[in-house]
Each structure stands twice: as C-alpha cells, then as structure tokens.
Amino acid sequence: MTSASEPRGPVDSSRTPRYAGPATFARLPRLDQVERTDVAVVGVPFDSGVSYRPGARFGGNAIREASRLLRPYNPAQDASPFALAQVADAGDIAVNPFNINEAVETVEHAAGELLAGGARLMTLGGDHTIALPLLRAVAAKHGPVALLHFDAHLDTWDTYFGAAYTHGTPFRRAVEEGILDTSALSHVGIRGPLYGKQDLTDDAKMGFGIVTSADVYRRGADEVADQLRQRIGDRPLYISIDIDCLDPAHAPGTGTPEAGGMTSRELLEILRGLSSCRLVSADVVEVAPAYDHAEITCVAASHTAYELTTIMSRQIAAERAA
Numbered sequence: 001m002t003s004a005s006e007p008r009g010p011v012d013s014s015r016t017p018r019y020a021g022p023a024t025f026a027r028l029p030r031l032d033q034v035e036r037t038d039v040a041v042v043g044v045p046f047d048s049g050v051s052y053r054p055g056a057r058f059g060g061n062a063i064r065e066a067s068r069l070l071r072p073y074n075p076a077q078d079a080s081p082f083a084l085a086q087v088a089d090a091g092d093i094a095v096n097p098f099n100i101n102e103a104v105e106t107v108e109h110a111a112g113e114l115l116a117g118g119a120r121l122m123t124l125g126g127d128h129t130i131a132l133p134l135l136r137a138v139a140a141k142h143g144p145v146a147l148l149h150f151d152a153h154l155d156t157w158d159t160y161f162g163a164a165y166t167h168g169t170p171f172r173r174a175v176e177e178g179i180l181d182t183s184a185l186s187h188v189g190i191r192g193p194l195y196g197k198q199d200l201t202d203d204a205k206m207g208f209g210i211v212t213s214a215d216v217y218r219r220g221a222d223e224v225a226d227q228l229r230q231r232i233g234d235r236p237l238y239i240s241i242d243i244d245c246l247d248p249a250h251a252p253g254t255g256t257p258e259a260g261g262m263t264s265r266e267l268l269e270i271l272r273g274l275s276s277c278r279l280v281s282a283d284v285v286e287v288a289p290a291y292d293h294a295e296i297t298c299v300a301a302s303h304t305a306y307e308l309t310t311i312m313s314r315q316i317a318a319e320r321a322a
C-alpha cells in the first residue's frame with residue numbers, strides 16, 4: 001500500500017453484524033492485513049505491577065469487545081479517524097507475567113519497533129506499570145515529551161515493598177530517567193486519600209501540576225482543557241489515561257477505585273479540547289473487566305481510545321497535507 005492509497009477501514013457493519021467475528025479494536029484490520037500503519041492499537045496484557053485488585057491483564061481484549069459499537073465518523077471532532085489515517089490492531093505484546101523487569105524490557109522493545117515502523121501507539125493496558133517502558137520508547141524517538149496523566153492517583157511514589165517498577169511508580173521513574181519534559185507535566189482527576197502531605201510535595205518537586213477531579217467539576221471541561229493546552233504548547237505530547245480517573249459509577253471495573261471522580265462525559269470533553277495538541281502516542285490502562293458491570297468501564301475505555309485515535313489521525317492527515 002502506498003501513501004496515496006486509501007486506508008483500509010473497519011469491517012462493514014451494514015454487511016457483517018457488529019457482534020460477529022473476532023474482535024479487533026473498532027473492527028479495524030490487523031497489522032498483518034495492511035502494508036502501512038499510522039496508528040497501531042496494541043494490547044499489553046500485564047498486571048503483575050498492581051498493588052490491590054488484579055485483573056487488568058484482561059483489559060485490552062475486553063476493550064476490543066466493547067469497541068465493536070464504535071462507528072467510523074466522530075462528530076465531536078468532525079473527523080473520520082479510520083479514513084484520515086491507517087489505524088490497525090497490532091495485537092498484544094506478550095510479556096512475562098512472573099518477571100516485571102523482563103516485562104518492562106519487552107514492552108519497551110516491542111513499542112520501539114512499532115514506533116520505528118512509523119506508527120503512533122494507542123496502547124490498551126494492562127496496569128500502569130507499562131507507561132514507563134512506553135514513555136521510554138516514545139522519548140527515544142521524540143526526546144523528552146510533555147505528559148498529560150489522567151488518574152485518581154499520582155503514580156509518582158518511590159517503591160512498593162521495595163519494588164521500583166509497579167503501577168504506582170512509573171512517573172517518578174520517568175522523571176528520574178529524564179524522558180519527560182518537566183516543564184509540561186500534569187495530572188488530571190486526582191482525588192482520594194494519600195499516605196501523607198509529603199506525597200504532594202514530592203510530586204510538585206518533580207514538576208507536576210494537579211487538576212483535581214473537584215477542579216474539573218467546579219471549572220468545567222472547557223476551561224480545564226484550555227489551561228492544559230496552554231501548558232503543553234507545541235511540545236510532543238503523551239497522554240496516559242488510568243481509567244480510575246473516572247468515578248466508580250462510570251468505571252467500576254478497575255483495580256483501585258476512588259469515590260468522587262470525573263464522569264466519562266467530562267473526560268471525553270477534555271480530550272476533545274486537546275485535539276490541536278501534538279499527540280505522539282497514548283495509553284488507556286487499568287481496565288479490570290472482572291469488576292465491571294454491563295461493560296460500563298470497557299465502553300468508557302473504548303470511547304476514550306477512540307477520541308485519542310481521532311486526535312492522532314487528524315494530525316497525521318494534516319501533516320501529510322502540509
């Protein structure tokens with residue numbers, strides 16, 4: 001397939017019902033069915049880094065199942081993401097469930113190969129540990145990136161039980177490794193009890209700004225998106241979304257739920273307000289389907305990945321036209 005040829009889109013749901021056949025993300029072609037991939041949707045079935053409920057290893061495939069209902073035109077961003085760029089499902093990165101260090105290396109290597117092939121990554125977790133190797137791979141290509149981190153939790157703690165690589169520590173490691181642009185780091189959706197006030201002091205020292213879930217409620221999605229956009233500027237941006245940024249009413253299927261979170265509408269609206277940002281890759285993590293009900297969490301996660309994919313596809317098309 002040359003750059004002039006049309007991207008191969010999803011299975012035609014007017015001919016094959018949405019619920020038929022094996023699930024790829026949004027019923028898109030697999031990586032081996034296309035010659036070029038602009039956005040690779042890739043699963044990382046890994047949850048050996050969790051501190052509470054396990055189960056996010058099943059998140060990627062559950063999001064794929066819930067994504068069957070995504071349609072090709074996104075009216076909120078006035079774009080057809082799968083026509084603007086070739087989006088394909090790259091399957092899963094097979095990682096060692098018994099050796100976290102090895103799993104981290106495997107994710108970094110596999111993500112690096114996809115990026116080297118010219119694709120941006122839309123990763124479906126997996127627990128939040130995987131954000132570290134994903135950021136390493138992205139920074140190897142783009143240099144230190146701006147980070148927008150949606151989460152109930154800071155994920156900048158030092159260690160758990162002596163372990164440096166866990167789902168509560170990826171962003172401290174990333175700051176230590178110099179792979180983040182510390183002038184543009186933001187958490188959004190933060191809430192809930194901490195170990196102590198020092199957690200916030202340490203986090204601020206690393207350069208993070210915090211938009212709490214209460215800030216989103218009080219100020220509204222548009223104002224929050226405006227503020228984030230100004231902080232990010234034209235830097236290459238990575239967005240990491242822990243689905244527990246949403247209230248348990250909107251995302252019960254996750255490992256460490258906290259009351260008082262954002263609605264799925266608020267999350268989607270903030271993302272749509274960032275459509276002009278230079279999004280180089282993104283992840284949606286911590287979906288644990290065993291705790292889900294009626295696919296509430298998985299539907300929210302699939303729509304979140306759809307908005308992120310749309311942002312990337314629009315930019316790829318714009319860059320190509322320029």
Ligand SMILES: [Mn+2]
Nearest residue numbers: 128151155242
């Ligand atoms: Mn997290």
